Amino acid sequence: MGARVPTLVRAPAAPTISENLNLFVKIKIVVIILSCMTMSMSAFEGTDADALLNFRASLSNAKALSNWDPALNPFPCSGNRGNWVGVLCFQANIWGLQLENMGLMGRIDIDSLVALPYLRTISIMNNTFSGPFPDIKKLSKLKSVFLSYNHFTGEIPDDAFSGMNSLKKVFLSNNEFTGQIPSSLTGLPKLMVLGFDGNKFKGKIPDFQQKSLNKINVAYNELEGPIPARLSQMDPNSFEGNPRLCGPPLASCSTPLIIRKKAPILKIVLIVLVMALLLALIAAALIIFHLKSKQSSLQQPQKTSTSNDQNNFVVAHHQKVADGKRGEHGKLAFLRDDRERFDLQDLLRASAEILGSATFGSSYKAGVADGQTVVVKRYKKMNNVGREEFHEHMGRLGCLNHPNLLPYVAYYYRKEEKLLLSDFVENGCLASQLHGNRNLDEPGLDWPTRLRIVKGVVRGLAYLYNALPSIVAPHGHLKSSNVLLDEFFEPLLTDYALMPMINLDHAQTLMMAYKSPEYAEQGRITKKTDIWSLGILILEILTGKFPENYLSLKHNSDADIASWVNTMIKEKRTGEVFDEEMGGVGNSKSELLKLLKIGLSCCEVDVERRLDMKDVVEQIEELREGDNHELRKYSSRIYNIDEGDDYISRAV
Template sequence: MACSWTYWLFLAHVILLCAISASGDLEARALLKFKESLSNYTHALSNWNESISLCSGNDSNWKGLLCLNDVFYGLRLEGMGLGGLIDVEALSGLTHLRLFLSNNRFSGNIKDDAFFGMRSLRNVYLANNEFVGKIPKSLSELPKLANLLLDDNQFEGEIPDFSSMGLKDGNDGLCGKPLEPCMSSLKRSVHRITIIIIVIVGVVALAAISIACFICCGRWTRKTQLEKSSSELMYKKEFNNTHKQQYYKKGEHGKLYFVRNGRERFELHDLLKASAEVMGSGSLGSSYKATLLDGGTTMVVKRFRHMSNVRRDEFHEHVTRLGMLSHPNLLPLVAFYYRREEKLLISDFVDNGSLASHLHGKRSRRLDWPARLKIIKGVARGLAYLYKELPSLTLPHGHLKSSNVLLDDTFEPLLQDYALVSLINKGHAQQFMVAYKSPEFSQHDFVTKKTDVWSLGILILEMLTGKFPTNYLKQGKSGNADLAAWVNSVLREEWTDEVFDIDMKGMENGEGEMLKLLKIGMCCCEWNVERRWDLREAIEKIEELKERDSDEENSSSGIEGDVYSSRGMTEDAFSFSVNG
């Protein structure tokens, strides 16, 4: 009897393996057929070979594929310079597909029924190509479509009726069929007044409830405050305790997902057994330094509690995408852990600390001018890479500040906490993330791709002046670009030695270049978004900077008397509208 059971189990296993193999072969053939419709793919897709399996765990063996648990679930071919008239129908048999094809040179007319039957398609990114003709009607018939990008093409004609779908609309001000009808100015005013009245009534009611709770629950509140004050200590115990911890459970709940090839693998329980040191608790979560027992590898574990609104598949997809990023000025993501209540993002430990700790802390080595110039150039390059690789995000960074710029042993900067805006719960993001301290959000409740440029400008001013932007410490809308306002007020006095950080050594023969960087910082901090420089212009100007002035700039006319003309600007042009 036992032999009979063994035989049937073996037979079922063989059948399952055959089914998986057949599925992989069908996917491979579909992808190769799709590839035949493309041009200029020889180098970009050179490892697309039917003899190689598509996926190994979460890693892709074919360039541009997205994989999870040995399952292929998406195509990410953005920015590869591919062209041709894409054969969407070749992909129609692939289930659970995500399609990211933006920023290429695809062209031609997409058939109206090209997406027919692809009922599991969730994301379609076709922006910045050369498509013509009508938007395929079959897109509007996809039941699970959540994200669609078609901008910067040459589509024409009517927009299909997407009204029954739960698409995320990136055009907040767009109205009219097939979208919501436009309201008249009078209706908008009445609508705003109604909202204000509702908010006031709600605030009054909430205040009354709060007072009642405070009176009735004073003792409970004191207990809660005591528990809160010891929360970090309690978590450290939890992190080090392998028997009472909440994370390590059987199956999916105890699994770490690695998003980077060639990295040493370890399990969640290895982290839990590691000696942990609390590094700090920030607005987005707590950080822990964990040294693994085998080999002494040191990792940083960031614990996020304010990502509960993001679904598992969206989180996996977004973080896997971040794991594919590779640049000398980005801190690479190594692995992640998902649970609805909280998430863990794991990266390498950087011993030299953050830029903030060197500017405002007690680090033994103060940063001189050449080091600061090197750092700001690295930050700009890292930011440019994020903009290139994440073109669909409004905020490719979203939280750029000196404490999120780490420095390696050679003082090369590494950006961290980038591209997390879409994962953080909206209310928490708007209360704490740097992008939402910008003038455009403080005044008009919106952010743009130039919002990261504003953050870059504030960082430049912080590095040059040595002053911390105190509005970052305020919760919610600050409405106060205090650092930019202070620099502007000093420059209105024509020039003083108060602008540059007194701890910045190596300034000899570099004042002219420092003034140029100061101008760049102020042009990035322009309150009017239309007049603010875009990232490309800012980076071009930053790359032109040198450690020392040229002989011409060190002429007898002197720097002090030429504050504005050395930057090719008039005094009026340098007076920015920092107060709105």
């Protein structure tokens, strides 16, 4: 055989220098592009995140912003969804901050927000920010600014809004701003809405000419002079509370000031009559003086018959009236036209019976003119409320009218303390009916009465929500001792809508709204905070158990009555939940369960899962005093128990 010729395998040709260079360049270009994209994305997100973190660092009590944490989520935005609480996004850009009802305070670091180029709206309403107006003109592209319901003070610079040509909405309501309304607002071409009510602005309203401006509210300030013609077609209520303002839509500027201060025609007639009687009153002054002297001597024996505490109440107030400031402090202001009038002297001379000492002060029962009996509550936790602010707020409360609200009849203002007068209610408060010592002749409240009380409380609370939409928690202090019962055991809510006037430090330790889970966890209250208080009240009415939340300084989940009820349900001991003294249940066992479920739904710790006011009203109104259909099915579905009628019959 011939020698085998080996097969030669041709080695691949080595790449040329040119090919190597091209490959290297291509790889390098890809690396550079990817690197640039990564750096760009990182830089963008880092800038947004860093800007927000710098902003949060300038705040105090920022627990509500705890998820602003790059470790949890490095991106504040994902498309149109905000990953960080209160952050509004559009196409992965931050275009808004909605940080409302969070208990935030501290300095607003506008400079940190300048780094957000797409920011168009900012709302920090209903927090506790204080100090001067923030320099928002640095955010020149903003379209809306909401700073209402804080504690900002001082004058706003006249050029505060210069250059903000995209600005459409500005809300500064219910702060403590002074000085004049900035004229720089008149140069904003797109301005649509202004809310400046509830401050202390002075001077004239700027001459707004923008055709885009369709709503303005400057009520309850200290403005004066003619209203600009451009605003003459606006709602007259937008200008009320400024007695020195004049011109359409208010009274003519030629109308005397004293008449302008009293817009309703009936009040104008009364003023004319009072002026006509002025000379007669002056002529009778000496007679009145002698009559008062005789009355004082006649009343002296009554003072000696009262207790030491009652004497202290009368004597202390006599001293205050006689301190040389009678003209400033010496009058009662009545809020109701259907009550017999009496003056402060009549009240101070009346025999007083101490009813008790509550969280805000003492209460007295006093008999005044023609056998009329009133309750006088002394409040010492309102001394940071200005005179005009107090008068204006009480004026609003005086307009409230609902069968389940105990009306405020009159009030007395003094810097150190305030007096609020209301009618005396014979049956006392719900707390004493539920937890007071009783005998066989005074049985506990039966089921129909308790259901009627719950319905009345809900109706009164719903009315407050509709009538006072600007107050975050319209009641704010709902508990069984603030629910009075009339002679027919209809409930009357009291101590309502006082939150805006209570010193914040006292409110945080005393008022029920500040004992809610959301305030304990996030330092804020919401529109659903009163719902939580209502839920606690419903459970108290059903169980007869006194809620420990009333006594604690803040919410304690371990001591929460709702937690106790849930535990009993899980242990299939629902029958032990209901008050043993509650009679009259009959065939209403399923209704008891329904109301128990509603109460628990009102006490959800998660505010988003908690019932809203509309749902509460609908569900409560559906309840009836007697309904026994499908008890087993209902109880199994709601509470995962299947013990039939027996478990509930043991409780009643």
